Amino acid sequence: MPPSDPTVAFDIQPHQATPIYRQLVEQVQRLVASGRLAPGAELPSVRAVAEAHAINPMTVSKAYSLLEAQGLLACRRGVGMVVAESVTPTSRATERLALLQPALEAVARQAVQLGIRPARALAAFEQALASLDPDKENA
Incomplete structure (x- = not known):
């Protein structure tokens, strides 16, 4: 495909x-x-x-x-x-983040349950984002 x-x-x-x-x-x-x-x-x-x-x-x-x-x-x-033709992209970052919020809360709960410190959880999240970034050049 x-x-x-x-x-x-x-x-x-x-x-x-x-x-x-x-x-x-x-x-x-x-x-x-x-x-x-x-x-x-x-x-x-x-x-x-x-x-x-x-x-x-x-x-x-x-x-x-x-x-x-x-x-x-x-x-x-x-x-x-x-x-639908009447649909427009959500240009406001706050509206797009609202769609992400439930997933962030679920991951935060899991990190707390696993005893992972916030700084380490954030670093892991940033690494995951970087690995999925379509704009990132393959080095």
Whole structure:
């Protein structure tokens, strides 16, 4: 698949406590908020996502339906699901950070439970971010 295919951007973790449909919903919300999925952008078909990630098509359909109900996606006849034209990327950093806050709180709880000091947890988080940075040049 080409790198621009949104299917590749989905990071499905089947063993995570968060249901798979919720993982898809949250990832699409973040991709739209960041502008990586622009209005009018086509999403891969239910079947393509299900096959690429070996998940039930009904799970993908449920996620797409929830996103459509939220007004983030629209069904375009003959094309499939697209990002709704009325949606604009979230330009304010505070709004984008609000989408990240639940995950940060969960990781913070885990660090406290593991007895990891804040400075070490922050360093580990920075290292994880750096390893995923698409703008980082391969040295």
